[in-house]
Each structure stands twice: as structure tokens, then as C-alpha cells.
Amino acid sequence: MSTTEPLRPPVHVPVLLERVTELLAPACAADGAVLVDATLGLAGHTLAMLDAHPGLRVIGLDRDPDARAEAARRIEAAGHGDRVTLVAAVFDELPEVLDSLGIAEVQGVLFDLGVSSLQLDRPDRGFSYSADAPLDMRMDPGGPRTAADVVNTYSPKDLARVLRVYGEERFASRIAAAIDRERARAPFTTTARLAELVRDAIPAATRRTGGHPAKRTFQALRIEVNDELGVLERALPAAIEALAVGGRVVVITFHSLEDRIVKQTLAAGATDRTPPDMPVPMPELGPVLRLLTRGGEAASDAEVGLNPRSASARVRAAERIRRAA
Template identity: 55%
Template sequence: MTPCATSSRTTVDTGQVLARWPLPEPALAYFPNARSALSGRDLPARAGTHVPATSCKGAAVMSDRHPHDPVLLDRCVELLKPALTRLSSDGAGAVLVDATLGAGGHAERFLTELPGLRLVGLDRDRTALAIAAERLAPFGDRVEYVQTRYDGFWADDTVVDGVLFDLGVSSMQLDRAERGFSYSHDAPLDMRMDQDAPLTAAEILNTYDKRALTRILQEFGEERFASRIAGEIVRRRSHKPFETTAELVEVLYDVIPIPARRTGGHPGKRTFQALRTAVNGELDSLRSAIPSALAALRQHGRIVVMAYQSLEDKIVKGEFAAATASRTPAGLPMELPGHEPYFVPLTRGAEKAGDDEIALNPRSASVRLRALEKRTSEKIVRREGS
């Protein structure tokens, strides 16, 4: 199994994690209840210590008050396990790619339950890799860490048994105010998943023209007040460049009409999603990654993708529809032998989290899970996303 040249095996630093800082008084007007909004997962950072390792028994122990519960964990195991145990009941000989490793919650469960399994964890965020490496340290060389976007790993000779995508920004990134992903905390306008990437949210806000800003907000955030917001951003930055999330939130509260702010959640939700998506090229990465992952699966290999917003799910749905389509020429009354679909669906449409899981893990409320199994032994030519 050989990753492509854009990926890099990372020596992970498990050193200090940056702590939050107090919100300035003006920002508190836009962040109600934020004085005490520190997530339990960041309590170690507040004390100046590193994030503790977790036990190997499945549940995260990053905080006693607010553990990070991986979304649809049992269902992911149920769907992927048959592909990972075809050769051996303990997963020996199988390789699982966790394409969005994050804090390692899903990975820990698979490695614990299948003691022979090998896992490759991908993440562009070096802080996430450091935390995951500490958490997964008991599993030793069964885990390989690769710092890359999830479309940067796949090579023509990559062959794996299972792939898991848990898309979007991770809870860990949202909880670290200094990263600038959250509209609930004042922080620099960063939003980079890869801290070494050149483009930040501040650069987009301060340099893109009104037309480009409007397009980003409409296309990536589905924001119906995109043009109005973009115009106000351009007007205000002529006096002072945008530096913090509080400054952007102030614009949104001033521009979005009060009736519209009363529905649909926080008024910053769509704008922050749009900027984060643009900064990290998330949709382009996904369009490329899904076909590459499908091509890398061996016969009876399986893929599970969890999306949290409609734009991501639309891409996944389209790629999965193409993968499960018959290859028999249109118009023929029956399917020709050897022209069957390469993949079969394992879910009926997109599955959602149940009420019990949502109550325990609110992040799962918006999840849409889709899964496929590869049925052919043919090698599918890896293609770029369309």
C-alpha cells in the first residue's frame, strides 16, 4: 500500500495544546452564555497540560463532563466489520483507512475490537494527529499516521479493505477557540485545518471582491443574504481589516434582518461554514477523494461516509449513484452478464441518527450516513472527482 506523493508520514508532536483566552466585553454582546462556554474537552488545555490519552475500551475519556462520542460508532462498526474480518475474525490481514482521523474515536473502537487490524489514519491537522497518536499509542505499529488531505493519500496501487469518512469540521477543532472555526468564541479569523496552509479566512474577507465573497457565501453556505453581507464586509474593511471572529459576527447581526435571525440557528452558521469550506477546499477534496477511495477497495471491501451538510451529502450521493449504476447500455431489456454495477448499497438512501443518539450526542443530529460494498474483482481505474 503506497500513498501518493502529496501525503506525508508525520512524526507526531504530543506537546502542549494552546489554551483559550477570555472574550472581550464587546464580543460578549454577540456571544450569549459564552463566559462559561469552555468545553470539557479543553479543560486540560486551560490548566496548561497536554490532552490525556484515553483508555482502550471504546469510550473517549477526554473529559468526565463532556466526552467526545464518535458519531454513529456502533453503526460504522456494523457496516465495516464484515469487510475487515473476511480473512480472519480478528481483522488480521485487513487494512482500514480512517480518512478523517480527528481525535481517533472511531479508530480506537476498530483497533480494540479487531486486534489484528491495521489502520491508516489521515488528517491534514497536525494537532489532531498529535492527539490521536497519544490516544492510539497502546496499539503501537498497527497504526500509521499520514498528514494529508483525504484526497492526497490514494495511489494507483493502493488496496484496502475498508474506508471511513467522517466529514466536516471536528468537534475538537470547534472546541479550540484559537483556531477560529466557531462563531461562539472570539478568535483570530483562521479556519485552516492544515495550520501550514497559506489561505486563511481573514485573507478571504480582506482581499476578495464583493462578487467573489457573494459567490462563496451562496455556493458554500447557501446564505440568502450573501450579497448584503459581502457588501458590508467590503465597506467595513476599507476602514479596518477584519481580524477576529467577533468582528465578523457583528456584521452578521447588523446585516441579517431580525426575523431571519429568529429561525435556522445562529446567524453565523452559514457564513462560517462557507468560509471554512473555501479556506480548506473541502468540496473539491471530497469530489476527488470518494472516487479514489472506491477504486482502492478490494473485492467485498466497504466504504462508509458520514456527511453533516447538504453540499457534502450531495457529492457523496452522486458518486455513490454512479458507482451503483448498471453498466448495461441503456435501452436493453435485461442486464448483460459482466455489466453489473461495481458496487451495491448497504443503506437505503442516507441513514440518520436516532433520537437516543442525538440526545447523547447533539452533533449527530445533522449526520447523513451512506455505505457501499464492492462486488467486483475488477480493478477500477482511479479517476478524479467530477
């Protein structure tokens, strides 16, 4: 008998589940409503919405074939297979996906950004600094660029930029210089070697606080490998454009760079653009969105206690109040 146990699907705890379903409910309750789960993952939010709204249809996007397969299994097991369309796509491909399905507008769009539970819980995907694995980090395993490619081929200047901008790492230049010296000896291929180098490159006094020293470096590399911020900057305006009047967009972020993009995009849509010298507001320049959250709402202490991954989560939401002129 084999001593190796088969890989079990991770226990999935959707972040901010109650608040997300509350925010989406008014737009998704009617029969025939369409919700786009732009980051399907393991379908936790989708399943809750399908359970709550019997007339809802969901279009689930995910670039990760492992996530799509596990989501499909869970959706079928819950008896909702006929109400869900799964699409292999990055979420900035939303307009093309809707066009291919013949859908002109939708009632809801949900983004749950960052790395999924499945990706974190599979050490072989290379997202985690806590287990040794190939230095990969691609959300789409068929993607063109791995974290090893970035670490081994970027110039020290470009590496430092990635770590400083995407990881908000104040020792970016020191880490980049250490990587440059070490890769001349042998290319980086594993997460453990990189995590150890980052730890050694950061001053000892700094290492004593703030969690694992490699956390920010791994975040930065993951964002670069998957073009996460570029995809978000393209996808969020497209999602807003796809909303019907009364439709809602809900976005969960996990770090300040994502949250800043979401905050600015939603605020712009909720702003009256009538020139200040005009005597009355111009309807065609009025806001197209109404903000539904006061800033980025955080998970409760109780939720963080049950699901530590929710500690850094923030949710923002808006409702479409008119079509653009």
C-alpha cells in the first residue's frame, strides 16, 4: 500500500462572505440576473450566491485550470452545474467573454483579488516561502514567465524596482544586489533558496518584526509574474461598463496597491465632472456610480480569528446609477 496520501482539496473559507453576499443581493435577486465571478477560485462566493438566489446565473472566470476543475466539482456537487458557465480567462478579458456569450450587460461583478487558497495550499505552485518548491508563481501554469525568470534575468535595477513598487520593500536594492551576486554562482530554481537569501539580506533588527522577511519579496514577484495590477487597471473599468443600471461591482483587495487602484477607479465613477464654472450640474457629466461602502471595509475580529487570511482584506463596492452619455 502506498504511504503517500492523495492531495486533498483545501478547506475553503471565503473571505468577507456575508458582507459580499449582502452587497450583491439587491442586484442579483431577480430571476435571470447574471453575476460575473471574475476570480472564481474555489467558488466559495459563487456557491453562496447561487444558494441564495435560485434565478441567478453565474459566469466564472479563472486562468488556473486546477481552480476551475475544483470549482466545477464543487458547483456540480451543490446541484448548480446548469446555472454556471466556467471560462478559462484572465479577468481583463471580461468584454471578450461577455461578447462571446452574447451577453450585453450583467447585474453583478465580483473580484476577489490576490492568490487563491488552492494556489497557497499547493506548495508545488511556488507561491509560498514556507515550503521548498520550484520558483514558479504563475496563476496560469501555461503562462510565459515564471518567478525564476524574473529573479534570474532582470537587471538589479529592474529587480529593485519590482520589489520596491510591488512589494513596498524598503530594502529592495540590498535584496536585488544580493540576488545578482548569488545568481552569478548558480541560477535560482527554488523558493527556499530565495527566501533564505532575502532573510540574510535584511538587517537582523528588522527581521525580528513584521512576519517572514521574504513576504514582501514573494508578493512583488507574484504581482510581476502575473501582471496583477495591470490586469486590474484594465479589468475594473470594463466591469463597470458591463454593468446594467442598478448593477453592482464588489472588489476584495489584500494590499494597498490593489486597494488604491480600486478606490481611485470607483471614486472617479462616482464624481460629478461638471466644470466648476457651470451654474448647474450637467446630467451627461454626472456620476455613473454610487459608492456602497465607506472606504475599504475590513473583516471583523471574529472573522479574522476564524480565518487569518482575511486580516488584510478590504472590500469596496459601487452601484451603477446611469449609463454613460
